[in-house]
Amino acid sequence: MTTPRVALPQHGIAWETLKAELEDAATHDMDWRHGRLPAYIHYAGEDVLDVSKQAFMMYFSENGLGLQAFRSLATMEAEVVGMGLGLLHGDDAARGAMTTGGTESIFLAVKAARDYAAARRSITAKPRIVLAESAHPAFDKAAYFMGVETVRTPITTAFTADPQVMAEQINADTIMIVGSVPAYPHGVVDPLPALSGIALERGVWLHVDACVGGYLAPFAEKLGRPIPAWDFRLPGVSSISADLHKYGYTAKGASTLFFSCEEKFRHMGYSFDAWPRGQYFTHTLVGTRPGGAIAAAWAVMKFLGEDGYLDRTRRLLSLRQGIEDGVAKLGMHTLGRPELAIVAYGSHQHDIATVGAGLKARGWGIGFTRNPPGIQTMLNMTHEPVLKQYLQDVADSADAAPAAGSTKDLHAVY
Ligand SMILES: Cc1ncc(COP(=O)(O)O)c(C=O)c1O
Structure with a gap:
């Protein structure tokens, strides 16, 4: 069924009418509020939702592209990144930035790994990422957009990445290997200590996709759950993606991407100068960023x-x-x-x-x-x-x- 094309109304419609229409439209959606959805929602209580909404609305118009104009957002982003790095045991050299979601964080990790490799060694064929079958498709999406190839390897009977099988696929053109905390299909955590060892031995970038677990696993560990080391405590880990809009419980449009050091972080950004408007630089793939998402992340982390x-x-x-x-x-x-x-x-x-x-x-x-x-x-x-x-x-x-x-x-x- 295709939706019939709707024309822009000749005259504006009153908000009360539109609000009623919006409310009606939602009645046809899945009832997430009563626990009916197995995805997409990371509700942590009415109080958290309220803080997130209020903070978002306070910075609704501000733009995270303009961090010099909006020093408030720059400070909030720096504090969010600092809190995240603290949880993931980044040392003083570790760096990071906020992005608008897990896919963007993964895109930028791939971009950084590709450019870091290109700056240090000659890659003769298509740059390669080696990852388990269970890793998120965002890596393939990023690879497709950036002229990189992915090699997906079979998982073990425990549904985890198989480090040995992955190691066999690493060649001279490999720019990245991936481990997930956890992988989305079965929720299992990959054996990051073994992957870290391989990354060090073979000199490849290890990205930890903790989009789901980045703001859960540190607390599970504090609660005494035996989760093997997976964050910057492992010397082979180069970057970690951790979504705030999942188990950070904040407004959608917020993730974090962290790097073990400044040199790797530097490859996350993009700079351009050859146009009449002068220097353009962003750490992110997107230009304009919702200021609300940054403010909501800052407020929810501090509120909780x-x-x-x-x-x-x-x-x-x-x-x-x-x-x-x-x-x-x-x-x-x-x-x-x-x-x-x-x-x-x-x-x-x-x-x-x-x-x-x-x-x-x-x-x-x-x-x-x-x-x-x-x-x-x-x-x-x-x-x-x-x-x-x-x-x-x-x-x-x-x-x-x-x-x-x-x-x-x-x-x-x-
Ligand atoms: C393990 C994992 N990585 C990355 C992503 C992509 O995140 P996003 O949908 O925020 O782009 C997801 C989404 O569910 C995920 O489960």
Whole structure:
């Protein structure tokens, strides 16, 4: 169904009318507020949402492109970066900047790694990135846009990147290897200590994609979860992407990209002078940046503080455990060992696509994994009050499902 083309109205329409239309339009969306969505939302409570919205609106018109004009935003960005680097154990040499999202952070990490390699050695063929099958498509997107090739390697039976197999694919043209904290499909953390060792031994840039876990894993560790080292404590890590608009719980349009040192950070930016308007420089891919997203990130981080993040992390980890335990009682099993707030489960007994269809019929949005088939969810606080209902609906859907493997066609249904 295509939406009919709408013409610009001849005369302006009153805000009250438009507001009512906007409210009506939202009634056709998935009901994220009641925990029905397995992705896209990172709700941490009404108080956090309120702070984020208010801070965003205060800097709604200001532009993060103009950091000299808006010293306020420059200071806020520097403080956000400082807080992030503190969590990820960056030393005094470490640097970073805010971007507008995970994909932009990954683009700029690829750009920096490519330019850093080009400045130091001759790359004769297409620059290469080696990454596991489970890594986010943003790397392929970035590679496609920047004339880089990706080599994706099979994952282990534990659904993690396989360092040995990745090492075999590193050649003279390799500019980057990637590990995820966690990878999106199964929520498992890659073996970063081994990848760091390989990066040092082979002299390649290791990027840690902590877009999902960057503001979760540090708190999970503080709560005593045994997460192997993955941040700047590992000497092989060159850059880390960590999204604020995910488990930083702030307004969309906010991520952070960090580098182990100034020399690597320098390759993130872009500078141009050959036009009549003089020097143009940005650290980001985008030019104009919403000032609101920077202000909201600054305000939410300070509003929550370590205590607030620890509280949300503890609740998310217990929610994930609740799902793991609940589906286990139904004869299903978690795929791999997720350590943060993404969980995927499959079944040797029930056809998982039919279970998913049953959940969909009961009003749940469903994320799927392939090979093996599973149902996947990225958790947030809206899921907390509906856990019992969700598990009941999984049970009822499973009761009605045929044997495992009856359906081949799996896709996410939102
Ligand atoms: C592991 C991982 N990396 C990167 C991204 C891309 O983030 P964004 O959608 O903010 O561009 C995502 C998005 O879910 C992700 O899960």
